[in-house]
Amino acid sequence: MTIVRSFLTLCLAAGLLGGCSNGDTKEVVTEEPADLPYDAVQVTAAQPTRSLNLPGELDSYYQTDIYPRVNSYLKRLHADIGDAVRPGQLLAELEAPELTAALSEALSQLKASQASYSSSRAAYHRLLVTSRTAGAVSPLNLEQAHAKALSDSLLVTAGRAHYEAASQMAGYLRITAPFAGMVTERNLAPGAFVGPGGQTNLPIFKIRQLSRLRLRLAVPEAYVGSIHVHDTVRFMVRTFPSETFMGTINRVANSVRPETRSEQIEIDIPNPKNRLRPGMFATATVPVDAAKSSLFVPRSAVVSTAERTYVIRVKNNRAELVDVQKGDETMGQIQVFGPLKIGDVVLKAGNEEITNEEPLRVELAKEAP
Numbered sequence: 001m002t003i004v005r006s007f008l009t010l011c012l013a014a015g016l017l018g019g020c021s022n023g024d025t026k027e028v029v030t031e032e033p034a035d036l037p038y039d040a041v042q043v044t045a046a047q048p049t050r051s052l053n054l055p056g057e058l059d060s061y062y063q064t065d066i067y068p069r070v071n072s073y074l075k076r077l078h079a080d081i082g083d084a085v086r087p088g089q090l091l092a093e094l095e096a097p098e099l100t101a102a103l104s105e106a107l108s109q110l111k112a113s114q115a116s117y118s119s120s121r122a123a124y125h126r127l128l129v130t131s132r133t134a135g136a137v138s139p140l141n142l143e144q145a146h147a148k149a150l151s152d153s154l155l156v157t158a159g160r161a162h163y164e165a166a167s168q169m170a171g172y173l174r175i176t177a178p179f180a181g182m183v184t185e186r187n188l189a190p191g192a193f194v195g196p197g198g199q200t201n202l203p204i205f206k207i208r209q210l211s212r213l214r215l216r217l218a219v220p221e222a223y224v225g226s227i228h229v230h231d232t233v234r235f236m237v238r239t240f241p242s243e244t245f246m247g248t249i250n251r252v253a254n255s256v257r258p259e260t261r262s263e264q265i266e267i268d269i270p271n272p273k274n275r276l277r278p279g280m281f282a283t284a285t286v287p288v289d290a291a292k293s294s295l296f297v298p299r300s301a302v303v304s305t306a307e308r309t310y311v312i313r314v315k316n317n318r319a320e321l322v323d324v325q326k327g328d329e330t331m332g333q334i335q336v337f338g339p340l341k342i343g344d345v346v347l348k349a350g351n352e353e354i355t356n357e358e359p360l361r362v363e364l365a366k367e368a369p
Helices: 002-016 022-030 097-130 139-171 221-226
Strands: 038-042 044-046 051-060 063-066 072-077 090-095 174-176 181-186 205-208 212-220 232-237 240-257 262-270 281-287 294-298 309-315 318-323 325-330 333-337 345-347 362-364
Touching (some): 097 139, 212 221, 221 262
Parallel strands (some): 038 362
Antiparallel strands (some): 038 345, 044 294, 051 212, 051 281, 063 205, 072 090, 090 174, 212 262, 232 240, 232 281, 240 262, 294 333, 309 318, 309 345, 325 333
8 A cells, every 4th residue: 555655646746747658758758869870972973064055146247337438418229128239239329519529620630730741741852852952952941841841740640649539539429238148227218318427327238148157155164175166066046946057166266254254156157048047046056075074962962152162071970171163963963173082972961050070970872773
C-alpha cells in the first residue's frame, strides 16, 4: 500500500510538472540538437557547349542616304521606292539657275582668254620672225610681246580651272547611284527646295545593297577567344522557318563593348535572289572551341553575395570558401572557374552562415540512377 501511494505521488508530481506520458517524452527528445551531416557532391568535369545560339539582325552590305550637295530645287525624279538601280544611273535632276549662269560665265571667260592668248602668241611669233632681220624690231618690243603672250597663257589656265570648278558644281545637279542596289526610301517630291541650306534634312533617297548582306552578332565575352574568322555560321529567320541559311565569319571587331560585355562579329551572306531583307531578325548557331573540359557543380552549391561568389569546399572536415566565376548553366549544373579540381568535395547547398575553417560533417549525395 505504501508502494502504491508513493507511485501515485510521483505521477501527480510529474503531471504538475508537465505530464509523464509517452508523447511528452518524445517532445523533450526532439528539442535536443541533432548533429546531421551536410549533403556534399564532388566537382565533375564535362565538355562545354560546342555552339552558341545568338540573336542577330541582317543588314545590307552597303547602304547610303542620298543628299544634294548644293542648294537647289528638285526638278525631276527618275527612281522611286522598290526600283533596282545600277552604278552611275541617274536618280534625280536638280535645278539651280545661278549655277547654270556661273557655268556659262566661266565658259565665256575661258573662251575670251583663249582668244586673247591666241592673238598675243601669233603677234609674238611674227615679231620673232621679223627680228631675224637686223634692225627691223627693237629688242624691247620683242620682249613686251613675249610677256603679253605668257600673261595670256596664264589667264587661259586660270579660266580653265574656273570653268572646271563651275562645271563640277553644275554636275551636282545630276544625282546618280553610287552602287548597285535597291531604292528603299524616297522622301521628297519635285519642287522641293533641297541642299545644305534647305528646310529639310531628309535625304532624297535611301539605297541599300540587297545582293549581299551582313549578319551582325554579339558574342559574349566568355566565348571571345573561341571565335575564328572563316568559321561557318548557320542561321534561320522567321520568314522562312523551315530553311537554314549559311555564311562564314568575315570580320571580328577585336574589341569588347563595356556596356554589353560582348564582341561584335560580321558574317557576309550572299543573297542573289533578294529573298532575305535588311532588318530581318535571325537566330544563328556559332561554333565555339571545346578542346578542354570544364568544371561543373550543382547550381545550389554556388553562393552569391554582394562581395563575392564562392563555393564551400570541404577539406579535412573543415569548410573552405573558394571564390569562383560562373559560366553556363545546363540541367541544374553550372559551369565554374576557379581554384578547383575534379573530385573536390563541395556542399551541395551553399550557406552564407558557414564560415571559413568551420568544422563540418558531410555525406556524399548519391548520384541519380
